[in-house]
Amino acid sequence: MQGIFQSLNRVLLLACLFAAPHRASADAYIEPDPQLGFSSEEFAQRGREAFQQKLAVLAARGQLGCTTQYCTGVREIFARIVAAARTQGDKAATTRWELVITTAPDEDASAFASGQILVSSTFLQQHGLTQSEIAYVLAHEVSHILLEHARAYATVALALMPHKVRHSLSDVYAEIDFDLGFALQLAPFDMDAEFEADEAGLILGAMAGYQPREMLPLFTKLEGESTGGVLPSHGSPAERLKRAEATLPLAERIYGRYAGDGSGAADGGDAADARDIGHAMSPLRAATRRR
Numbered sequence: 437m438q439g440i441f442q443s444l445n446r447v448l449l450l451a452c453l454f455a456a457p458h459r460a461s462a463d464a465y466i467e468p469d470p471q472l473g474f475s476s477e478e479f480a481q482r483g484r485e486a487f488q489q490k491l492a493v494l495a496a497r498g499q500l501g502c503t504t505q506y507c508t509g510v511r512e513i514f515a516r517i518v519a520a521a522r523t524q525g526d527k528a529a530t531t532r533w534e535l536v537i538t539t540a541p542d543e544d545a546s547a548f549a550s551g552q553i554l555v556s557s558t559f560l561q562q563h564g565l566t567q568s569e570i571a572y573v574l575a576h577e578v579s580h581i582l583l584e585h586a587r588a589y590a591t592v593a594l595a596l597m598p599h600k601v602r603h604s605l606s607d608v609y610a611e612i613d614f615d616l617g618f619a620l621q622l623a624p625f626d627m628d629a630e631f632e633a634d635e636a637g638l639i640l641g642a643m644a645g646y647q648p649r650e651m652l653p654l655f656t657k658l659e660g661e662s663t664g665g666v667l668p669s670h671g672s673p674a675e676r677l678k679r680a681e682a683t684l685p686l687a688e689r690i691y692g693r694y695a696g697d698g699s700g701a702a703d704g705g706d707a708a709d710a711r712d713i714g715h716a717m718s719p720l721r722a723a724t725r726r727r
């Protein structure tokens with residue numbers, strides 16, 4: 437069974453890092469590690485292929501589209517999240533963001549490196565998610581793409597591969613797919629990426645005008661959900677909530693500035709944000725630099 441927000445193809449999503457303290461623009465908080473291996477284009481191409489394959493499967497099953505009361509609302513929320521995402525660097529500004537809604541009961545939400553987000557309206561309905569909670573789900577997935585987590589995961593894998601010859605991206609994926617021990621070795625980095633997507637998602641949701649505290653009840657609603665099998669990737673909802681709460685002060689400052697109540701303006705603004713985001717940098721980023 438797929439875990440919550442689990443990817444269709446793990447190597448194509450993953451990865452969540454935080455922006456480096458030196459940001460490209462004043463409000464770019466969520467940017468990929470500049471030292472990642474391979475190229476963005478390789479992952480975008482693989483993402484497009486995986487997305488088309490997924491679309492074909494869902495179309496054949498008659499599971500594309502939306503049949504719940506959520507349909508219009510989800511698209512409006514996605515538009516707000518994308519508008520915030522586009523401010524996060526040049527690549528984010530030019531990404532062709534796309535939302536696809538499915539009725540598939542065995543899907544939840546997933547992201548493709550090429551800019552597509554797939555979400556199941558059945559999943560949203562089953563959990564009775566509010567607008568803010570849906571925003572968080574979508575912001576989490578968009579953050580995976582902003583932070584190039586598929587690329588970060590492959591970069592870590594490359595660093596850990598046993599033979600220090602030049603490996604192609606296909607070599608790395610073959611090693612992950614066919615060597616369970618290697619995949620298990622990578623699992624902690626996978627989970628780091630998920631925690632970072634949670635943190636980045638909270639910030640992105642705040643930038644889109646969603647009150648951070650109103651996003652967090654999502655985790656309570658997910659209690660009892662499967663978080664994956666042999667390679668659980670997202671951590672327990674309780675652990676995710678605890679970590680997200682630690683990001684609340686930063687997210688609320690950002691929300692204050694973006695929502696216009698002025699609460700973020702009196703606390704040092706950018707300097708304080710840069711400090712806190714720097715503290716939030718993950719072990720995953722350190723791992724990508726071992727190569």
Ligand SMILES: [Zn+2]
Pocket residue numbers: 441442576577580630633
């Ligand atoms: Zn995720």
